[in-house]
Amino acid sequence: MVAIEVPLVGDARHKNWAKVIDNVDETKSSGWAFDGEFIATGGIQDVPVGSIVMVYGERGSRTNPQIEARVFVANGDGTLSHEQSATGRAWARTLRDRVSDLLATSADNPPSGVDWDVDLLRYSDDAIIEEFRRRKL
Numbered sequence: 001m002v003a004i005e006v007p008l009v010g011d012a013r014h015k016n017w018a019k020v021i022d023n024v025d026e027t028k029s030s031g032w033a034f035d036g037e038f039i040a041t042g043g044i045q046d047v048p049v050g051s052i053v054m055v056y057g058e059r060g061s062r063t064n065p066q067i068e069a070r071v072f073v074a075n076g077d078g079t080l081s082h083e084q085s086a087t088g089r090a091w092a093r094t095l096r097d098r099v100s101d102l103l104a105t106s107a108d109n110p111p112s113g114v115d116w117d118v119d120l121l122r123y124s125d126d127a128i129i130e131e132f133r134r135r136k137l
Contacts, residue, residue: 001046004074008042010057014065016041021052024100029093049076052102067091071099
């Protein structure tokens with residue numbers, strides 16, 4: 001886990017949220033396409049290294065909100081790499097393919113530099129050897 005500062009997009013008085021995305025439903029073109037855990041905006045949150053973080057916010061009037069959404073990747077040093085932004089009512093469809101690509105890439109390349117953890121002791125030697133072979137190490 002790494003502590004990141006989740007930006008506040010838009011105006012705090014309007015709708016805003018952030019989510020750690022773990023799946024994309026490519027049959028949907030709205031915000032419901034993005035599955036994952038909600039996290040608070042405008043502060044420090046702990047997320048796994050390599051997480052895809054989506055931040056959504058609105059500004060302007062309540063009757064005519066100006067929507068903005070941003071996609072970031074959480075780096076091991078606690079920084080966020082900005083991957084893509086979208087504005088307007090088609091924000092979700094605009095970001096969907098990029099988020100899907102990022103998820104596919106992160107599944108192929110697990111985060112490096114993860115420290116040894118006592119949780120590794122629960123895996124058998126055979127399971128660890130199998131993982132080495134899968135990674136071609």
